[in-house]
Amino acid sequence: MKCIGCGAILQNTDITKDGYTPIINNKLCQRCFKIKNYGENILSIKKIDSATVIQKINQKAQFIIYLTDFLSISEEIINTYKSFMKPKIFLITKADVIPKNINKEQLKNNIKKVYNLKEDLIFISTINNENINYLRSIIESKKEVFIAGYTNAGKSSLINKLTGSNITTSKNANTTLNFMKIKMQESIIYDTPGIVFHNFIDGYVTKKILKPLTYQLKSKYALKINDFLFNFDIDNNLVLFLNNSVNVMKRKNIFSFPNTLKVKENSDLIIKGLGFIYIKKESILKTNIDLNLIEIRKSIIGDHNE
Ligand SMILES: Nc1nc2c(ncn2[C@@H]2O[C@H](COP(=O)(O)OP(=O)(O)OP(=O)(O)O)[C@@H](O)[C@H]2O)c(=O)[nH]1
Ligand SMILES: [Mg+2]
Structure with a gap:
């Protein structure tokens, strides 16, 4: 028997392993019971083997629905999507957190251009039901679909919304531990x-509407984002699209930095796990952040035909 919350095989012998329940007839493992009844902050036990998950989806799926939220979009997310060799669609989840002043049509076109994506992108939200019925109609036209994506993208929340199922969801990584089969009318959905x-900074999950911060950062100042410092050689205009709980401060620049990077005009500096910074002007960036934690791309914000 599998736990109906996370898909782990239920067992009553080892409390340190997934699927543990004191009473073997329970439908939920103890971890899912705790997350559902006492809140979201219960850590997963198991480390998911991503390569095996990707391989299994690629082998078994006839149709893949791939999910990511807006702040997480990065080279790795896109490359994983491109590595799926089956019919597929790309959803941007948690559309409710995208700031209202962002034109979503333009954002969609920019993402497609920057990452060279041919397929359409669909914005979706389980909070305000954006495009839920549209997605339902796509799934109804298939026999079975696999919902795939990085941890916390909102896969299980979406399936609960579509089917009324009660899969465990939480802001911690790897809430879902196993493949799970859920029926929706005549179709089958796999979580x-x-x-x-x-590489990414763990512990920040997009849940609330993003409040972009605008900075005119003079070259004699450094921006401090959590423990990371960023300084530009010229006065620059920045817009920060970061998780709302990230700590941002301006500091007089008295620092010496291990890393120097050239940034083109209208770029995004992705800080993996936290979000990204729109950078207006071509400049030299100095920073103490590990270069594996950042990525620079042509901006997905703004008008690309400007
Ligand atoms: N604002 C907002 N938050 C969402 C939405 N969908 C999911 N979330 C939140 O995102 C977090 C992760 O959701 P899950 O459904 O557990 O994500 P998952 O992709 O199944 O994660 P794993 O099982 O770890 O792979 C939870 O805290 C959800 O409440 C949405 O449409 N809008
Ligand atoms: Mg899940």
């Missing part, structure tokens, strides 16, 4: 364990 990022 899948979340893929885990190679």
Whole structure:
């Protein structure tokens, strides 16, 4: 018997392993019971083997629905999507957190251009039901679909919304531990364990509407984002699209930095796990952040035909 919350095989012998329940007839493992009844902050036990998950989806799926939220979009997310060799669609989840002043049509076109994506992108939200019925009609036209994506993308929340199922969801990584089969009318939906990022700052999950911060940062100042410092050689205009709980401060620049990077005008500096910074002017960036934690791309914000 599998736990109906996370898909782990139920067992009553080892409390340190997934699927543990004191009473073997329970439908939920103890971890899911605790997350559902005492809140979201219960950590997963198991580390998901991402390569195996990706391989299994690629082998078994006839149709893949791939999910990511807006702040997480990065090279790794896109490359994983491109590595799926089956008919597929790309959803941007948690559309309710995207700031209202962002034109979603333009955002969609920019993402497609920057990452060279041919397929359409669909914004979706389980909070305000954006495009839920549209997605339902796509799934109804298929015999079975696999919902795939990185951990915390909102896969299980979406399946609960579509089917009324009660899969466990939480802001911690790897809430879903196993493949799970859920029926929706005549179709079958598979929930899948979340893929885990190679390099990223853990613990920040997008849940509330993003409040972009605008900075005119003079070259004599450094921006301090949590413990990371960023300084530009010229006065620059920045817009910060970061998780709302990230700590941002301006500091007089008295620092010496291990890393120097050239940034083109209208770029995004992705800080993996936290979000990204729109950078207006071509400049030299100095920073103390590990270069594996950042990525620079042509901006997905703003008008690309400007
Ligand atoms: N604002 C907002 N939050 C969402 C939405 N969908 C999911 N979330 C939140 O995102 C977090 C992760 O959701 P899950 O459904 O557990 O994500 P998952 O992709 O199944 O994660 P794993 O099982 O770890 O792979 C939870 O805290 C959800 O409440 C949405 O449409 N809008
Ligand atoms: Mg899940």
